[in-house]
Amino acid sequence: MTATRAGILVVDDEPRSVEVIARVLGEDFDVHTALGAAEALKILENEWIQAIFCDQRMAERSGVDLLTEVRARWPEVVRIIVTGYTDPTDMIGAINDAGIYQFITKPWHPDQLLLAAQGATRLYQLQRDHDRLSLELKLAAPAAQARVLERHEKVLANFHFDTLVRAPDSPLNEICRQAAQVATFDIPVLILGETGTGKELLARAIHYSSLRSEQPFFAVNCGAIPDELLESELFGHKKGAFTGAHTQRIGLLDQADGGTVLLDEIGDITPAFQVKLLRFLQEGEIRPVGSNEVRRVNVRVLAATHRELACEVRAGRFREDLYYRLTALTLTLPPLRERRGDLRALTQRLLDHLSATHGKRAKGFTAEALGCIEAYDWPGNVRELQNEVTRMLVLAGGEHLGADLLSPHVVHGAAAASAKAMPFETAIRDSGPLKDRIERMEALILMETLVRCRWNKSRAAEELGLSRVGLRAKLERYGIAREGAFGRSH
Numbered sequence: 001m002t003a004t005r006a007g008i009l010v011v012d013d014e015p016r017s018v019e020v021i022a023r024v025l026g027e028d029f030d031v032h033t034a035l036g037a038a039e040a041l042k043i044l045e046n047e048w049i050q051a052i053f054c055d056q057r058m059a060e061r062s063g064v065d066l067l068t069e070v071r072a073r074w075p076e077v078v079r080i081i082v083t084g085y086t087d088p089t090d091m092i093g094a095i096n097d098a099g100i101y102q103f104i105t106k107p108w109h110p111d112q113l114l115l116a117a118q119g120a121t122r123l124y125q126l127q128r129d130h131d132r133l134s135l136e137l138k139l140a141a142p143a144a145q146a147r148v149l150e151r152h153e154k155v156l157a158n159f160h161f162d163t164l165v166r167a168p169d170s171p172l173n174e175i176c177r178q179a180a181q182v183a184t185f186d187i188p189v190l191i192l193g194e195t196g197t198g199k200e201l202l203a204r205a206i207h208y209s210s211l212r213s214e215q216p217f218f219a220v221n222c223g224a225i226p227d228e229l230l231e232s233e234l235f236g237h238k239k240g241a242f243t244g245a246h247t248q249r250i251g252l253l254d255q256a257d258g259g260t261v262l263l264d265e266i267g268d269i270t271p272a273f274q275v276k277l278l279r280f281l282q283e284g285e286i287r288p289v290g291s292n293e294v295r296r297v298n299v300r301v302l303a304a305t306h307r308e309l310a311c312e313v314r315a316g317r318f319r320e321d322l323y324y325r326l327t328a329l330t331l332t333l334p335p336l337r338e339r340r341g342d343l344r345a346l347t348q349r350l351l352d353h354l355s356a357t358h359g360k361r362a363k364g365f366t367a368e369a370l371g372c373i374e375a376y377d378w379p380g381n382v383r384e385l386q387n388e389v390t391r392m393l394v395l396a397g398g399e400h401l402g403a404d405l406l407s408p409h410v411v412h413g414a415a416a417a418s419a420k421a422m423p424f425e426t427a428i429r430d431s432g433p434l435k436d437r438i439e440r441m442e443a444l445i446l447m448e449t450l451v452r453c454r455w456n457k458s459r460a461a462e463e464l465g466l467s468r469v470g471l472r473a474k475l476e477r478y479g480i481a482r483e484g485a486f487g488r489s490h
């Protein structure tokens, strides 16, 4: 055994498979092989093993079963399972039982095995560093503890899911947790969500948290391109392959070799292109348009769409076999209107970011502007919010951005939503003396009109058939004031 090389154990009851994997890994690692569970356990007892590659389907004992025991007896050994491509969905449950670090689907590519082995041994080292640092931390004096913590934080800075800004109790937390859990597994992930909900951002976070993070990430909008162009974009083309193909083009799947490609708006691809994509996913090979040569590439494919892809399958518009190739795990990003709790954190982060980009400083929003932002439905989600904050910042004169800087449709939408939130029917069905109930209705009408008129009192008075003085008197009577008044109950 060479002391400087990491020890890897390969387990499979088929001698040919063990031999092939051992040959791939043998150049860089100290490989041990076992033809069954009993032999594997003996090796683990006697050798210094950092990672184990284990086949799932073994006659005597399943891979997950063996790895569950390995986890209990040698928790530091990083566990990788090798499975048939039909297994991944079932295997997700096993991630928890056996604490599997990664699973590799057959047929695998040699680079995939090497990448997994490198990642596993890196993780083994990180775990050891972590254990050492924890021990140092326990033993260190308080002043030294801060320094040790800082080193810990550097390791954790790799956590890319923080790019998705959210509130502490956001529903995005669970989605990011699941995404982080599968990031290092080369399984296909389908991301669903309305436009602007952050599907591409999530896909990037998955890529940059995976073992492929140092390789390229590309996103392709499949919905916006006709079939011929999409084919040439993904697979490339030979010079002269079609009219206008003046030069050779390397496809994105080729350029992304070793990395990740996000197929955005996958629900929009034609049935003919679905067949081409399926062939690529099955065989892992690309053939540039107009060429007879095929090339094997190792690319992780993530997909995203605003459509309900399962419904598209049921309606016969999307191939079921392709659907299952793309979705070992489905993550659905909720629209902003279903996570209004995220709005404050998002608007402030966007403002800080945009202030820095545009070189224009603004501290925050007025209470009224925030009220409108929180009441509006944001059909374009975070992208629309981003545009709105940019607009406010560009138009702003002072340090606090007011509701007068919001687009009219946002103000009107917020007013309509807030009127819905304080329903007139409720006021009508309210109990109590008629005079009080009429007053509550009157306050609601005043509020709704003022917000809609963006607090222009002359316009509101005109619309309500009141004089300005008359309107002011009513506002005073009901305690309706501009700052912070939005959303008050009456």
Ligand SMILES: Nc1ncnc2c1ncn2[C@@H]1O[C@H](COP(=O)(O)OP(=O)(O)OP(=O)(O)O)[C@@H](O)[C@H]1O
Pocket: 163, 164, 165, 166, 193, 194, 195, 196, 197, 198, 199, 200, 201, 202, 264, 306, 346, 382, 383, 386
């Ligand atoms: N949680 C978030 N935190 C910070 N920025 C976000 C968040 N979600 C989305 N964004 C930003 O909003 C914009 C739209 O996000 P993204 O492109 O990822 O959405 P999408 O769902 O892929 O949209 P589409 O379906 O239209 O392609 C991007 O600029 C992105 O950085």
